[in-house]
Amino acid sequence: MTATMPTSTFNKRRSRCALFLFVLAAGETLAASISGSEASSPKPPMWPDQFTSKFTVRIEKYGDDFNKPGVVYYNWKTKTLRSDFIDWCLPLFEGPARYQNYTCSFLMADGNMYFVNHTASSWQDHDCCLFAGGLGTITPDWVKNCQYNGTDMLRGQKVDVWWFPGTSDPSKPCYGYWDTVDDHTPVQFFGLASIGPAILDYDSFKVGPPIADMTKPHGGCSKECEPTGPGARLFDIPWPSCG
Numbered sequence: 001m002t003a004t005m006p007t008s009t010f011n012k013r014r015s016r017c018a019l020f021l022f023v024l025a026a027g028e029t030l031a032a033s034i035s036g037s038e039a040s041s042p043k044p045p046m047w048p049d050q051f052t053s054k055f056t057v058r059i060e061k062y063g064d065d066f067n068k069p070g071v072v073y074y075n076w077k078t079k080t081l082r083s084d085f086i087d088w089c090l091p092l093f094e095g096p097a098r099y100q101n102y103t104c105s106f107l108m109a110d111g112n113m114y115f116v117n118h119t120a121s122s123w124q125d126h127d128c129c130l131f132a133g134g135l136g137t138i139t140p141d142w143v144k145n146c147q148y149n150g151t152d153m154l155r156g157q158k159v160d161v162w163w164f165p166g167t168s169d170p171s172k173p174c175y176g177y178w179d180t181v182d183d184h185t186p187v188q189f190f191g192l193a194s195i196g197p198a199i200l201d202y203d204s205f206k207v208g209p210p211i212a213d214m215t216k217p218h219g220g221c222s223k224e225c226e227p228t229g230p231g232a233r234l235f236d237i238p239w240p241s242c243g
């Protein structure tokens with residue numbers, strides 16, 4: 001079942017696996033390197049052009065009891081993706097521990113990724129900054145950049161296992177993705193967040209136009225996000241070859 005291949009091929013390439021699913025925008029197509037190595041691989045699934053899915057965030061180093069809710073909205077017709085972290089915002093910057101118990105969103109639009117802090121009562125009035133310039137919305141066919149690793153059972157469902165190595169240790173992929181064998185519903189995503197390995201468990205997946213504001217708040221979000229507070233600094237992504 002295991003797809004074996006020279007990981008050095010991957011290490012030479014930049015994957016821009018910056019922070020999370022939403023972020024996984026693997027900039028370069030690796031499909032060519034993969035073809036031929038895994039005869040039994042099914043055709044990589046495509047995301048529908050428009051969907052909404054709830055998710056639960058789990059952070060490895062916070063232990064099994066840690067789980068926080070979120071929602072992801074995807075609209076390829078407008079090249080936008082919005083991930084809301086509800087009542088717990090994924091930390092942007094490294095530094096002294098601070099409260100993360102507020103709601104925030106990562107919005108991919110106009111080919112950039114923005115951080116939206118839910119500081120107001122309406123979306124258009126929220127604080128917003130440019131988090132990653134040039135990090136566009138992931139394409140519906142992004143899974144083709146992954147290696148196939150057979151099937152597995154996950155949360156009671158038979159799933160296909162897709163992963164992107166990024167490191168030479170197959171148990172530490174840069175990111176992984178699990179979707180149902182039957183109808184390709186997303187089940188789980190694994191990636192490196194700012195605070196280390198993180199999982200999103202998807203549920204309530206619904207195809208169709210997202211009912212959420214997918215535009216930038218009024219400010220235009222052109223100012224770059226900057227670490228605030230004493231000792232705060234940008235994160236180093238822990239597994240270097242995923243940077």
Ligand SMILES: *[C@@H]1O[C@H](CO)[C@@H](O)[C@H](O)[C@H]1NC(C)=O
Nearest residue numbers: 087088098099100101102103
């Ligand atoms: C966040 O948690 C801190 C500490 O428990 C609390 O003082 C603060 O009011 C909380 N903020 C929100 C928005 O819930």
Ligand SMILES: *[C@@H]1O[C@H](CO)[C@@H](O)[C@H](O)[C@H]1NC(C)=O
Nearest residue numbers: 092099102117118119127228
């Ligand atoms: C977002 O806003 C909250 C206040 O509502 C603040 O405590 C927090 O530091 C802000 N986050 C960032 C990354 O600016």
Ligand SMILES: *[C@@H]1O[C@H](CO)[C@@H](O)[C@H](O)[C@H]1NC(C)=O
Nearest residue numbers: 002149161163170171173176
């Ligand atoms: C791929 O499958 C092998 C064998 O089951 C397992 O050891 C490895 O951890 C898997 N890798 C990923 C990224 O799922």
